[in-house]
Every structure is written in structure tokens, then in C-alpha cells.
Amino acid sequence: MDPIFVVLIVLAIVIVGGGVAFVATSRDRGAPGEVGAGGDGGSTALAEPPGDTLVEETPPEALEAPEGAPTPEDRAPTEELVRPSFRERLAKARSTFSGYVTSVLSRSEISEESYEELEEALILADVGIGPTQELLDSVRSTVKERKLTTNAELIEVLRAEMKLRLEAPTELVRSEESPTIWLFVGVNGVGKTTTIGKVGRRLADEGASVVMAAGDTFRAAAAEQLGTWADRCGAELVRGAEGGDPSSVIFDAVEAAAARSADVVLADTAGRLHTKTNLMDELAKVRRVADKGSGSVTEVLLVLDATTGQNGLNQARQFAEATDVTGVVLTKLDGSAKGGIVFAIRSELGLPVKLVGLGETAADLVDFDADEFVEALVAVD
Ligand code: GDP
Helix, strand or coil: CCEEEEEEEEHHHHHHHHHHHHHHHHHHCCCCCCCCCCCCCCCCCCCCCCCHHHHHHHHHHHHCCCCCCCHHHHHCCCCCCCCHHHHHHCHHHHHHHHHHHHHHCHHHHHHHHHHHHHHHHHHHHHCCHHHHHHHHHHHHHHHHHCCCCCCHHHHHHHHHHHHHCCCCCCCCCCCCCCEEEEECCCCCCCHHHHHHHHHHHHHHHHCCEEEEEEECCHHHHHHHHHHHHHHHHCEEEEEEECCCCHHHHHHHHHHHHHHHHCEEEEEEECCCCCHHHHHHHHHHHHHHCCHHHHHHEEEEEEEEEHHHHHHHHHHHHHHHHHCCCEEEECCCCCCCCCCCHHHHHHHHHHCCCCEEEECCCCCCEECCHHHHHHHHHHHCC
């Protein structure tokens, strides 16, 4: 045989062999506990083949955990978390309000000044002009109807009206058929990844098995960060190649969850693409694709940064138009946020605030409790 021909055959064998080894390595990475994006073994990174073919090329068998591999239960966190209270964390919001409440209470009887002070307090607290007027109109008519005269009674009516407006179910709905899929949407930096981590931890504490989908394929750091959270709470991580199709990653995560009988898929999504229109189109597609496989999407949670105040509302409107948002997660309410944005979200968008971020650690996510929130906000320090 011509020696050049022999060299060509040997070269071909080496190249094909190398390719097979790469695919095998990618598949091996599908096994839990071996190589995670977080780097220390708790999460699973599933490499994405080129293009949009991730779904077809990753058969469910390949996603199943090999025998003897650690289960999510094995990796579940053990230390108990102590959740903070609104009262303790709403420092900024409380200080804005309490000065006004003290001043109103110092007056001998209800007067026009009492209402003016309350109006100022509500607007400064980010409640928004429309919701403030509406709230005070209701307070006025109740005060009149019940012939109330003291400012202590006025403040009590205000608290009651505020609670009434904020009350809404905060339960995160699970689907009848597993896996339950919860999508997290919102612009970059609002706290989506952190919230997914906290929710994952909460689910793990409840004994649920979780798969996290790194659907923000446009930022490698987002997948790395999600991997770290996945490791912390014993969840699996499914991620794609950088710049890959987010819908494919999420669909693949749902398939992986179904193959492993996992309970919940927590899907991160991109917060920024090239143009705003594209992002909204992409999110609508993510939603459709996520619903195609096993289980169903029961929550689309819009994550909003409370410190952005009324600007956050404009973002919220755009997201709500693109996807059927089921609720809001309001983050950073512990920082410089004034808190009133909760009313604007409820009254202007009709969306319930389901969860609130009160800090950066896993413990700092609480169910929104209208009663506790209002008591903390409208108080005298
Ligand atoms: P993403 O870009 O939407 O995924 O945002 P990240 O999850 O990366 O969060 C952005 C920053 O906000 C990080 O430094 C988080 O630690 C911080 N963060 C998220 N939630 C909260 C919260 O409830 N309170 C505070 N103080 N910081 C938060």
C-alpha cells in the first residue's frame, strides 16, 4: 500500500477517535457529582452539541444517574437556616415612614394636615401617585363612615387598607405531573440567579429534588454562579454552550428532570440580548418550549429589584406582556429600597408579590406576608 495512503488512514483514525472521546466526555459530564459548573462536584454540566440540536442529541438514558451516584438527598444541605423578619430588614423603608407616622400621631385630631403628611410619606416611600390617591380616598371614606376622630384610628385604617390591597396567595404552584417548571425572568442584576439559589435551597429543605437550568447562555458567569448555588443545595445543573439556544437548555433540563424523577426545574433566563424586542420574543419561546415536554410551567416569576423603585415598574410591564407572569419576586428590600413599590406592582400591574429578598444569603428569602410587611412599614420606631 502507498505509505502516504497508510499515513492518511492512521490520521483519520486518530481524528475520529478523538471526536468520540470528546462526546463521551460530554456525556460523562452528564453524570451527577462528577464535573459541575460550580467546580466541586455537586452539579451536572451537560455539554451542548453545536446548533439547536441539544434536545435530540441528548437521549433521556444519557441523562439518567448511573448506579451508585449520589442522589440529591445525599447532597442536601444539613444546617438549618434562620429566616429574617421584615421588621428587622426593612430599615430604610421603615425610617422613611416612621417620622411621618410619629408626626401624624402627635396631632390632637384628624385634620387635612394628617392626610397631607400621609400622602407625602406614601409618595416618598415609592407607592406612586395613583395608588397613593386611591389608598387615601378609601381611608377618607372609612374615617368618615365610622366617624373616627383620632389620628391613632386614622393610622389603623391606613394599615388595614394597605393590607387589604396587598393580600394575595403567595403559594408557588406545583404541577400535577412532574416535573414542575418555574421560570425566572427579569433584567440582569436584579437577583434572578441568587433567587433561584435561595428557592432551590428552600425546596431542598422541604425534601424536593431540584434541577437548575442555566438558561442565560449569554453570560458564562451566570451559569457558573448558578452552578455554585446548585452545589450548595444539592441540585443538578444543566447548562449549554455559551451563546447557545436558551430554549434548548431549558427543554433539556426538563427532560433530565423527568428522566431522574426530579420534582422541580428552576430555569434561569437571559436578562439582556441585543435588543429589547428579541429578549421578549426569546422569553415567549422559552415559555412555549418549556411547556412542550414532561411536566408543565406553573410559575413565571418576574424578579424585580426593589431599589429601582418606579423604574422597575416599566420593566415589569414589558415582561408581563411577553410572558404570562404569575408573580413577582421583589429582591433587595433590605437595601436602600423604600418598599412602597409593592403597592404599585399590585395595583398597577395586578401581580401578586410572592417572595421577597431580604439579603444575599440562602436564608434571606421569605414569603411575602402583607400583614407583617405593613406592620413593619407603618410603625413608630
Ligand atoms: P441576576 O443578574 O439577575 O442573576 O442577579 P444576581 O443573582 O447575580 O444578583 C445581583 C446582585 O444582587 C448580587 O450581588 C446578589 O448577591 C445581590 N442580591 C440578590 N438578591 C438580593 C437581596 O435580596 N438583597 C441584597 N441585599 N442583595 C441581593
